[in-house]
Amino acid sequence: MKNSLGREIPETIKGYYKEVKPFTGAYDNMADIIKTQVRAKSIMPDEKKVLDNLEEVIKKSGLKDGMTISFHHHLRNGDYVVNMVMNQIASMGIKDIKIAASSIFPIHSPLIDHMKSGVVTGLYTSYMSGPVADAISEGILENPIIMHTHGGRSRAIESGDIKIDVAFIASSTCDSYGNINGVYGKSACGVLGYAISDAYYAEKVVAITDNLVSYPVCPIEISQDYVDYIVVVDKIGDPEGIVSGTTRITKDPIGLKIATLAAKVIEASGLLKDGFSFQTGAGGISLAVAASIREIMKDKNIKGSFMSGGITGYMVDMLEEGLFDSILDVQCFDLRAIESLKNNKSHQPMTATMYGNPHNKGAVVNNLDLMILGATEIDTDFNVNVTTGSNGIIMGGSGGHSDTAAGSKLAIVVSQLFKGRLPVIVDKVTTVSTPGETVDVLVTERGIAVNPKRQDLIAKLEKSKIKVMSIEKLKKIAEGITGKPMEIETDERIVAAVEYRDGTIIDIVKKIKR
Amino acid sequence: MVINKPARAGTLESSDIYIMVQPNQGQGIEIQLDSIVLKQFGKQIQNVMRQTLKDLEIEDIKIIANDRGALDYTIRARLETAINRAN
Amino acid sequence: MNRLRRTILFMPGNNPNMIQNAGVLGADSIILDLEDSVSIEEKDAARDLVHNALKHVDFYGCEIVVRINSPSSPFGIKDIQVITKAKPDAFMIPMATEEDMEEICKLVGKIERKEGILENTIKLIPIAETAYSIENIADIISASNRTIAVLLGAEDLTADLEVTRTKEGQEILYARSRIAHICKTYKIDAIDTPFADVDDFEGLRKDTIRGKGLGMTGKAAINPRQIEIINQVFTPTIDEIEYAQNVIKAMEEAKGKGKGVFSYQGKMVDAPIIDRAETILEKAKTAGVI
Numbered sequence A: 001m002k003n004s005l006g007r008e009i010p011e012t013i014k015g016y017y018k019e020v021k022p023f024t025g026a027y028d029n030m031a032d033i034i035k036t037q038v039r040a041k042s043i044m045p046d047e048k049k050v051l052d053n054l055e056e057v058i059k060k061s062g063l064k065d066g067m068t069i070s071f072h073h074h075l076r077n078g079d080y081v082v083n084m085v086m087n088q089i090a091s092m093g094i095k096d097i098k099i100a101a102s103s104i105f106p107i108h109s110p111l112i113d114h115m116k117s118g119v120v121t122g123l124y125t126s127y128m129s130g131p132v133a134d135a136i137s138e139g140i141l142e143n144p145i146i147m148h149t150h151g152g153r154s155r156a157i158e159s160g161d162i163k164i165d166v167a168f169i170a171s172s173t174c175d176s177y178g179n180i181n182g183v184y185g186k187s188a189c190g191v192l193g194y195a196i197s198d199a200y201y202a203e204k205v206v207a208i209t210d211n212l213v214s215y216p217v218c219p220i221e222i223s224q225d226y227v228d229y230i231v232v233v234d235k236i237g238d239p240e241g242i243v244s245g246t247t248r249i250t251k252d253p254i255g256l257k258i259a260t261l262a263a264k265v266i267e268a269s270g271l272l273k274d275g276f277s278f279q280t281g282a283g284g285i286s287l288a289v290a291a292s293i294r295e296i297m298k299d300k301n302i303k304g305s306f307m308s309g310g311i312t313g314y315m316v317d318m319l320e321e322g323l324f325d326s327i328l329d330v331q332c333f334d335l336r337a338i339e340s341l342k343n344n345k346s347h348q349p350m351t352a353t354m355y356g357n358p359h360n361k362g363a364v365v366n367n368l369d370l371m372i373l374g375a376t377e378i379d380t381d382f383n384v385n386v387t388t389g390s391n392g393i394i395m396g397g398s399g400g401h402s403d404t405a406a407g408s409k410l411a412i413v414v415s416q417l418f419k420g421r422l423p424v425i426v427d428k429v430t431t432v433s434t435p436g437e438t439v440d441v442l443v444t445e446r447g448i449a450v451n452p453k454r455q456d457l458i459a460k461l462e463k464s465k466i467k468v469m470s471i472e473k474l475k476k477i478a479e480g481i482t483g484k485p486m487e488i489e490t491d492e493r494i495v496a497a498v499e500y501r502d503g504t505i506i507d508i509v510k511k512i513k514r
Numbered sequence B: 001m002v003i004n005k006p007a008r009a010g011t012l013e014s015s016d017i018y019i020m021v022q023p024n025q026g027q028g029i030e031i032q033l034d035s036i037v038l039k040q041f042g043k044q045i046q047n048v049m050r051q052t053l054k055d056l057e058i059e060d061i062k063i064i065a066n067d068r069g070a071l072d073y074t075i076r077a078r079l080e081t082a083i084n085r086a087n
Numbered sequence C: 001m002n003r004l005r006r007t008i009l010f011m012p013g014n015n016p017n018m019i020q021n022a023g024v025l026g027a028d029s030i031i032l033d034l035e036d037s038v039s040i041e042e043k044d045a046a047r048d049l050v051h052n053a054l055k056h057v058d059f060y061g062c063e064i065v066v067r068i069n070s071p072s073s074p075f076g077i078k079d080i081q082v083i084t085k086a087k088p089d090a091f092m093i094p095m096a097t098e099e100d101m102e103e104i105c106k107l108v109g110k111i112e113r114k115e116g117i118l119e120n121t122i123k124l125i126p127i128a129e130t131a132y133s134i135e136n137i138a139d140i141i142s143a144s145n146r147t148i149a150v151l152l153g154a155e156d157l158t159a160d161l162e163v164t165r166t167k168e169g170q171e172i173l174y175a176r177s178r179i180a181h182i183c184k185t186y187k188i189d190a191i192d193t194p195f196a197d198v199d200d201f202e203g204l205r206k207d208t209i210r211g212k213g214l215g216m217t218g219k220a221a222i223n224p225r226q227i228e229i230i231n232q233v234f235t236p237t238i239d240e241i242e243y244a245q246n247v248i249k250a251m252e253e254a255k256g257k258g259k260g261v262f263s264y265q266g267k268m269v270d271a272p273i274i275d276r277a278e279t280i281l282e283k284a285k286t287a288g289v290i
Helices: A054-061 A081-091 A111-116 A131-137 A150-159 A193-201 A253-269 A284-300 A313-320 A335-343 A352-356 A401-407 A455-463 A471-482 B038-055 B072-085 C016-024 C040-056 C076-086 C098-115 C131-135 C137-142 C154-161 C170-186 C201-213 C224-234 C238-256 C271-286
Strands: A068-071 A097-101 A120-125 A145-147 A166-171 A173-175 A204-209 A229-232 A277-280 A304-311 A324-332 A347-349 A370-373 A377-379 A410-414 A441-444 A447-450 A490-499 A505-512 B007-009 B017-022 B029-035 B061-067 C007-012 C029-033 C063-067 C090-093 C123-128 C149-152 C189-192 C218-221 C262-264 C267-269
Touching: A054 A081, A054 A204, A054 A229, A068 A081, A081 A097, A081 A111, A081 A166, A081 A204, A111 A120, A111 A131, A131 A490, A131 A505, A150 A193, A150 A352, A150 A401, A166 A193, A173 A204, A193 A324, A193 A352, A253 A284, A253 A370, A253 A410, A253 A441, A253 A455, A253 C016, A253 C224, A277 A284, A284 A313, A284 A370, A284 A410, A304 A313, A304 A335, A313 A324, A313 A335, A324 A335, A324 A352, A335 A347, A352 A401, A370 A401, A441 A471, A447 A455, A447 A471, B007 B072, B017 B072, B029 B038, B038 B061, B038 B072, B061 B072, B072 C016, B072 C040, C007 C016, C007 C063, C007 C224, C016 C029, C016 C040, C029 C040, C040 C063, C040 C076, C076 C098, C090 C098, C098 C123, C098 C137, C123 C131, C123 C137, C131 C137, C131 C154, C131 C170, C137 C149, C137 C170, C149 C170, C154 C170, C170 C189, C189 C201, C201 C224, C218 C224, C238 C262, C238 C267, C238 C271, C267 C271
Parallel strands: A068 A097, A068 A166, A097 A120, A120 A145, A145 A490, A166 A204, A204 A229, A277 A304, A277 A370, A304 A324, A324 A347, A370 A410, A410 A441, B029 B061, C007 C029, C007 C218, C029 C063, C063 C090, C090 C123, C123 C149, C149 C189, C189 C218
Antiparallel strands: A441 A447, A490 A505, B007 B017, B017 B061, C262 C267
């Protein structure tokens, strides 16, 4: 069958974890739901939570063949915890484990061996890059992996779609009774926003820390009443990989040109006034857009309400300059962000569910005026692919892309018109990550295209003398420069099911052909 | 034109192509192409090279190329330079 | 004045990525450079690349100038022989002398005829970058009827003069003034020397204003990030445009009443003021701001 975007979705997908529901529309499935129940076992006053080693923790947690375990990705490419836990599980002879990790990075390449040996047989994630993503694309697992959005992952956990048996929570700082924060310790990573649903909804919760402190720790982000066991290890991560030193605005003239054009669109939209809120990724062009917004706000003396999402030092600067009242932070990208979270009361942490879950009583994305997004590909229906490269290999994932596009009043995709000869605009994206109905504008260095369903915006831009063209015309310009790329061939086997934030299937990824 | 000696042109920077040419006496045209867009543009790159060779009346040549997303004009220019250097 | 030359942007001639994106950066003219930005070993490669780029890359209406190597070097003449066929808008000649200009003019003419290109299509821009060329700039300009502008090259000039190059630019006051005056005499553009510190945007703005104040009509940029400021300085401001429009309006009203002399805002308006107003409006129109 075809979903509402015309993507072919099989009636049944072998090994998919629930009934196949095709995507029908971005706001079609805002259900009235009952959240799942979770078993909790009392801990007696004389019981100790701190255990001797990982082996003892895994034994006591009752982990068995076929179970699901979870991890958060706040340690990013510096994470030691996934590999540490999986090696222990493998050495104990446990098999057929499903991993629900909010993201997978190159550092997690040892997972490939665990997949080969049958220790790991399933994966749920919101973003993946590096060798594991390559291996999945080549069909290393028998059953497809499931890719969520950040908000969709929380939804899946809270609804019971994913039942986590044991959550392993990398904890930068933890006290002896299981109160956790991410802001202190040698492996500080900042907010733990993506770990919260896991802590609340897993049957057993294990804190893995390299900074055990006396009770009670301050501040507390994940509290003791959710944590079963604590284990101390040498290092939970490599600080070099956890946070980047500084995030820099692009110096590439094309990137800057795109940012300047995007800023003009934002100004013309009328959203840039007192109370303005926005979110942007940490990419070079996105940050350059932030820089342009910063200049306009200073010039016109505009005071914004909040910035949200993954936070960089650049956003912190804007907060400290008084351009915005506050930051709602789901993950810290650099040391400046961690310091600010620690010291500035206007810089608040948020959970992934508060950030983007469509099935709660209103997520932060619903309050966003503006979202600046990237794209690997965008098609003439404005559907965006950030999941696979044009060669069909998985190299990313929605993360918060679909959540913010759906929630914000204005979602702008910024991209070069072509990158390394590949035009960003295509007839049909290789994989749909975010539906076109939630994407408003594409800004490239050679032209701006507005989604035809936003006639109001087109009128505003034309009033401001900003040249708008159809996305078909822009595509033609790109192909005039690069030539038309040949379509890639894929195998029939499905290696990933891509879920929209509401849990319906928006697309599937097929095995690549060598 | 005839390829007398090995020569090279271009760089491995983004949007460029690094081309080595070698004599291939009596063996015709032989192209070894590696590209970051091989699946999408491999055929097109080969076509541009063959057209360039035709324009320069070259019948025997071995080309080893590493493409970093170069557009047609760059592929043509780099091949011309390499061939001129091989003369 | 049918073409603006506010900003002319230098782009290295052997870099495909920069060449193919040059047309979208907002410069009025682009200089594809075969000289200083290309190493001796890559002169042939840059020449082939620029030749092919001129034939196939869309520069969205920007004026395309190719800076050749010095005609006295082993590369300069070959540059012209190859590139002329691809019809650039102009060649830029480093260290140009009267003889260079004459010789190049003849050579370009010969190739134009051979290739069936309309005679005098390809223009010339000499760089004045020696004390000699500053002093003899009038002869250098008039050595060819293809000359459309002069670029002041302050780095080489100050080296020739053995004076220190400063941000304030006191040492090039004479050269700027002289070039501005002589170019005006010949009704061609006077392009100011580039500002070397690509991270100092306030300095760039001051330096551009200084050159403009002496009569320079445009400025070279060595980094795309310099374009916006240079364009701003050389584009009439909203106040200037409004003033000019009002002067013209007052003039037309006076004409209607049969008055030859009239005043605007209490000041007598005479021919030079009207000329100036018309020039501002024409510039603004060409720049697309009115």
